[in-house]
Amino acid sequence: MSEQLTLQFDTNAEQSFASFYTGSNTEAVSYLTDISNHQGEQQLFIWGDEGTGKSHLLQACCQAAHRNKMSAFYLDIANKNLINPRVLDGLESFDLVCIDNIQHCAGDKSWELGLFNFYNRQRSNNKHLLIAANCPPKFLKLQLPDLKTRLSWGLTLKLNELSDDDLIAAFTCKAKYLGLDIPEPVGEFLKKNYTRNLSDLWALLPKLEQATLVAKRKLSVPFLKEILLTE
Numbered sequence: 720m721s722e723q724l725t726l727q728f729d730t731n732a733e734q735s736f737a738s739f740y741t742g743s744n745t746e747a748v749s750y751l752t753d754i755s756n757h758q759g760e761q762q763l764f765i766w767g768d769e770g771t772g773k774s775h776l777l778q779a780c781c782q783a784a785h786r787n788k789m790s791a792f793y794l795d796i797a798n799k800n801l802i803n804p805r806v807l808d809g810l811e812s813f814d815l816v817c818i819d820n821i822q823h824c825a826g827d828k829s830w831e832l833g834l835f836n837f838y839n840r841q842r843s844n845n846k847h848l849l850i851a852a853n854c855p856p857k858f859l860k861l862q863l864p865d866l867k868t869r870l871s872w873g874l875t876l877k878l879n880e881l882s883d884d885d886l887i888a889a890f891t892c893k894a895k896y897l898g899l900d901i902p903e904p905v906g907e908f909l910k911k912n913y914t915r916n917l918s919d920l921w922a923l924l925p926k927l928e929q930a931t932l933v934a935k936r937k938l939s940v941p942f943l944k945e946i947l948l949t950e
Contacts, residue, residue: 733893733896733897734774734775734778734779734782735778735779735782735783735896736748736751736752736776736779736783737896738775738892738893738896738897739772739775739776739779739889739892740881740885740888740889740892740893742879742881742882742885742888742889743879743885744771744772744878744879746876747765747776747876747877747878748776750763750874750876751763751765751776751779751780751849752783754780754815754847754849755779755780755781755783755784755787755789755791755815756783756784756787756789757787757789757814759847760847760873760874761842761845761846761847761848761873762842762847762848762849762850762872762873762874763848763849763850763873763874763875763876764849764850764851764852764855764856764870764871764873764874764875764876765849765850765851765875765876765877765878766851766852766853766854766855766875766876766877766878767853767877767878767879767880768853768880769853769918770880770881770916770917770918771878771879771880771881772878773819773851773852773878774795774819774820774851776851776878777793777817777819777849777851778793778817780815780817780849781793781815781817784814784815789814789815790812790813790814790815791813791814791815791816791817792810792813792815792816792817793817793819794806794807794810794816794817794818794819795819795820796818796819796820796821796822796823796824796830797819797820797823803829803833804829804830804832804833804834804837805833807833807834807836807837808837810837810841811837811840811841811843811844811846812844812846813846814846814847815846815847815848815849816841816846816847816848816849817849817850817851818834818848818849818850818851819851820851820852820853821834821850821851821852821859821870822852822853822854822859822860824861825859825860825861825862826860826861826862828862828863831861831862831863831866832863834866835863835865835866835869838866838869838870839869842869848873850870855875855877856870856871856875857871881917883910883915884910886910886915886917886920887906887907887909887910888906889917890906890909890917890920890924891906893921893924894924894927894928897924897928898928899924899927899928899931899938900937900938901938902937902938902939904939904940905938905939905940905943908940908943909943913947926946927943927946930942930945930946
């Protein structure tokens, strides 16, 4: 089982607390910081729309937990490579388990039962559990009522969407973490003329980084326009 767990554990080193722009989610991030340091709630359930940073925060929690000498495991239910819920076997021994996109198990009897049994084992071990979904527990379309009840036992927190200004601030924060400076005029141009989809902005970052390195130029609005024309 240990070999399987190693294969399933997959986090992105860039998805850390340091690269996350909290915006109006300071309270939620504080709870998550605690849970990744042997403190706080035993169970947290976070939810929000796409692009609010749920996956980023779950991976950040796992990385912070490892730095704090905790055993931690990140599991994305949306991962199509997961063949069956047997991947849950043994996870109750981890200090922190982060389960992402739990809404994808709704309607799948084997997954719902597997999660229910895992939850009972994990709860009795008094370990930390962090769950993320696109809606609160009561709105999950689960067929197993007892599972929905258990998911509601812990603290439930909503991640707020970013405003237009926060969106650019988050983009600038992530870029700075990667070593790329985003001047204010560039941020303003993106806010007025580019997508409001955070995923598209994230996808733009490596292109900007590569272009500035190749051209050995600092990022400016004229240079940004050149880069966008090549997309």
